[in-house]
Amino acid sequence: MDRVSALRRVGLVVLGVNVVLALAKGAVYLSTGSLAVGSEAVNSIADGVYSLVIVVGLYLTTQPPDTDHPHGHERIEPFVALFVAVGVFAAGGAVLWQAAQAVLSGGTTRAGPVAMAVLAGSAAAKYLLFRYCARMAETYHSPALRATALDNRADILTAGAALVGVVGASLGVSVLDPLAGGVVALGILYTGVEIARDNVGYLVGRAPSEELTDDIVERALAHPEVKGVHDVVAHHVGPEVDVSLHIEIEGERTLNEAHDIETDVVRRIREIREVDDVFVHLDPRELGEWKEGDEGGVPRGPDGQGQPPRAPPHSRSNSGRN
Incomplete structure (x- = not known):
C-alpha cells in the first residue's frame, strides 16, 4: 500500500473507533453520573x-507536489500534530478541573458493571x-500518526x-471515582x-539523532x-531531513568522474527513509581543508578500524580504505 492510501486509511480507522468509544462512554456517564467515565467520555x-x-490534515499532507510546493506537503504534518496537542491540553485541563471540584465536594457517585465493561x-x-x-507511523515516518499513537x-x-x-x-470508596478522573486528566x-515536544523540534529545524x-x-x-567527509549539516524541515556535506x-578526477561520485553519494544518502534533499559539495583532497587529526579526526585503515580519538560526525577521513 502506498503512503497516501495508508495514512488516509489510518486516519479513518482512528476516527471511527473514537466516535464509537465516545458514544458508549457518554451513554454510561449519562446513566451513572460517574466522573471517571465522564472524563473518559470527554477524552474520547x-x-x-x-x-x-x-x-483532513493527512489528506492535505498527502497531496502531490505542485508549483507552489515542489517538495510536497508533508511539512503540514507537524502543524496537524501541534493542533492535536493544543486540544489535548484543553481536554486535560477541563477534566482536571472537574475532578478537583468533585473531590472537594466529597464524590458520592457509584457506577455498575456496565461502566466497568465499557x-x-x-x-x-x-x-x-x-x-x-x-x-x-514507523513504516511511513508520519509525525501526525506518531502523535496519535502516543x-x-x-x-x-x-x-x-x-x-x-x-x-x-x-465497593463504597466513592472518592476514588473523582480521583481516577484526576489521574485521567x-x-x-x-x-x-x-x-x-516532538513536533516543535520538527518546526524549528532540530538536528536528527546521532545514529x-x-x-x-x-x-x-x-x-x-x-x-574524507566534513561540514556535515543535517536538520529537520518538517518531518523530513535535509542534508548538506x-x-x-x-583532484585529478575529470568533471564527469566527479559528477558520478557526487551522484552516487547523493543516491546512497537519499536511500535513508527520513532524508529528503541532499546537497553535496566536492573538495579536491589536495586543498587540505580536512586534515587528519583535526577535531579528533580518525584515519581509517583497510579493515575499517580507526585509532582513537574517534572522529565527530561532521569530520571524518577515509584515507587508507582503498
Whole structure:
C-alpha cells in the first residue's frame, strides 16, 4: 500500500473507533453520573475531534507536489500534530478541573458493571489502536500518526485509572471515582507535552539523532573514491531531513568522474527513509581543508578500524580504505 492510501486509511480507522468509544462512554456517564467515565467520555470526544482534524490534515499532507510546493506537503504534518496537542491540553485541563471540584465536594457517585465493561473495552481498543498507529507511523515516518499513537498509549493508562476508580466507588470508596478522573486528566496533559515536544523540534529545524547522522557519514565514506567527509549539516524541515556535506576526492578526477561520485553519494544518502534533499559539495583532497587529526579526526585503515580519538560526525577521513 502506498503512503497516501495508508495514512488516509489510518486516519479513518482512528476516527471511527473514537466516535464509537465516545458514544458508549457518554451513554454510561449519562446513566451513572460517574466522573471517571465522564472524563473518559470527554477524552474520547476530544480524540474524535482531533481524529477528524488528522484525517483532513493527512489528506492535505498527502497531496502531490505542485508549483507552489515542489517538495510536497508533508511539512503540514507537524502543524496537524501541534493542533492535536493544543486540544489535548484543553481536554486535560477541563477534566482536571472537574475532578478537583468533585473531590472537594466529597464524590458520592457509584457506577455498575456496565461502566466497568465499557472502560475495559476502551483500554483494549486503545491498545490495539496504539500498536496499529505506532507501526504505521514507523513504516511511513508520519509525525501526525506518531502523535496519535502516543495519545492512544496514554488512553490505555487513563482508561485503566478510570476503571480502578469505578471499581473502588462500587465497593463504597466513592472518592476514588473523582480521583481516577484526576489521574485521567494528568495522563491527558502528559500526552500533550510529548506531542508538542516532538513536533516543535520538527518546526524549528532540530538536528536528527546521532545514529542517523552517523549513517549519513558512513554512506558517504562507503564510496571508494571519497577520501574524507566534513561540514556535515543535517536538520529537520518538517518531518523530513535535509542534508548538506562536503566530500573530498582526488583532484585529478575529470568533471564527469566527479559528477558520478557526487551522484552516487547523493543516491546512497537519499536511500535513508527520513532524508529528503541532499546537497553535496566536492573538495579536491589536495586543498587540505580536512586534515587528519583535526577535531579528533580518525584515519581509517583497510579493515575499517580507526585509532582513537574517534572522529565527530561532521569530520571524518577515509584515507587508507582503498
